[in-house]
Amino acid sequence: MMILGQLKEIKDLRKVWPHEALDFTPWLAEEENLALLSDTIGLEIAVDETESSVGDFNVDIYATETGTDRKIIIENQLEDTNHDHLGKLITYASGKSADIVIWVVKRARSEHRAAIEWLNNHTDENIAFFLLEVKLYQIGDSDIAVKFEVIEKPNDWTKEIKRQTSSSPTLQARYDYWVAFNDYAFKHTAFAKSFNRRKASTDHWMTLSVGSSVCHIRLLQVRKDNNIIVEWNITDDKDLYQRFYTHKADIESDMGMTLDWRELPDKKASRILVTQNAEFNNKDKWPEQFDWTMDVAVKMKNAFKKYL
Known part of the structure; x- marks a missing residue:
């Protein structure tokens, strides 16, 4: 009889990435890791710059959709969503004239899911907001696997x-x-x-x-x-x-x-x-x-x- 392992979720993302800016953002900017995100949302993303300046602030990743002129900002948060990051997200999008906004978080709170849904429904049809949760899984002592789950996305593309x-x-x-x-x-x-x-x-x-x-x-x-x-x-x-x-x-x-x-x-x-x-x-x-x-x-x- 085949013995199957039990899949367990690692709740504390900081066991893998202790620091958001120093660990997670550089990890995500690597080609093979960004490919996981790209594949999840159906876009080809090429990094232009990490910790890209927007006035007195820095957006985690500034990127371009491959083959188009559409600009992308990616904001990472290894915690639950909050109002501060939502505000920064809109500020960065404005400062960078972004067409696509991607918010990668540990857990999306319901009020912020609603906010992203509202933005997708009430902004220009060329603007797209994505909200994703990053998950970590392991079977026994196996290597840790990463998965991105789409929580909110534009509902009019199809x-x-x-x-x-x-x-x-x-x-x-x-x-x-x-x-x-x-x-x-x-x-x-x-x-x-x-x-x-x-x-x-x-x-x-x-x-x-x-x-x-x-x-x-x-x-x-x-x-x-x-x-x-x-x-x-x-x-x-x-x-x-x-x-x-x-x-x-x-x-x-x-x-x-x-x-x-x-x-x-x-x-x-x-x-x-x-x-x-x-x-x-x-x-x-x-x-x-x-x-x-x-x-x-x-x-x-x-x-x-x-x-x-």
């Missing part, structure tokens, strides 16, 4: 997707393709270990984090040309593009393919990409397209990260 797709067959087709890609890709270990799940949208692109605020991998459906593109996108750093370009031969050798290098002198962004024909309207071909996309994305991340 509705917005439904509204958009119902009004446009093209948007519906894009959305269906990304949903199918997610369902397929994250069943494969190599891809799932390299990237976090990205929320499906009606956009023609999907971004994948590579742990940098200035770079990301972008997958694109170019339906008018029947092409799928995987690209290394550099948001605004021409020097970084040149650094990659000096290693062009090594990067292409590592990936086993020739890339299309586009510095785009008249634009801030630079693109390094590879293109493949795709029959978007033939669902029987989707697994083949997904396999190619996943393979290129993993190879691209491994090849380029050497030179970041």
Whole structure:
């Protein structure tokens, strides 16, 4: 008979992180740990700065959503929520012109859950507030496991997707393709270990984090040309593009393919990409397209990260 261990929750978070600013914030800012948070809320987050100045105060983590210009603030609290931190959260959001506000706490009190819900219902549709509890679990003497639990989040994101797709067959087709890609890709270990799940949208692109605020991998459906593109996108750093370009031969050798290098002198962004024909309207071909996309994305991340 198999003997099963008993899962127990570690209530005192400070046994693992004695100090909020010195221990928890640096831990959360590490790529693999931030990936847990990103995966929980369905956003790709790249850290810009920790203990980022807002007037006389500092926000714990200032970040960017990968692939967009949306700014994120993350405020940590290894205790129960309180009015002081709620006030700071709004102050920091205002000072940083944040689009996404994430409050990570030990326990969310009911009055603060209600406050975050109210903010989501009464602020601009482009503003999003998340309230999460961080939990610690252990089985016997095993390693301690971390889990983030969403307590409050914007309640209109799913509705917005439904509204958009119902009004446009093209948007519906894009959305269906990304949903199918997610369902397929994250069943494969190599891809799932390299990237976090990205929320499906009606956009023609999907971004994948590579742990940098200035770079990301972008997958694109170019339906008018029947092409799928995987690209290394550099948001605004021409020097970084040149650094990659000096290693062009090594990067292409590592990936086993020739890339299309586009510095785009008249634009801030630079693109390094590879293109493949795709029959978007033939669902029987989707697994083949997904396999190619996943393979290129993993190879691209491994090849380029050497030179970041």
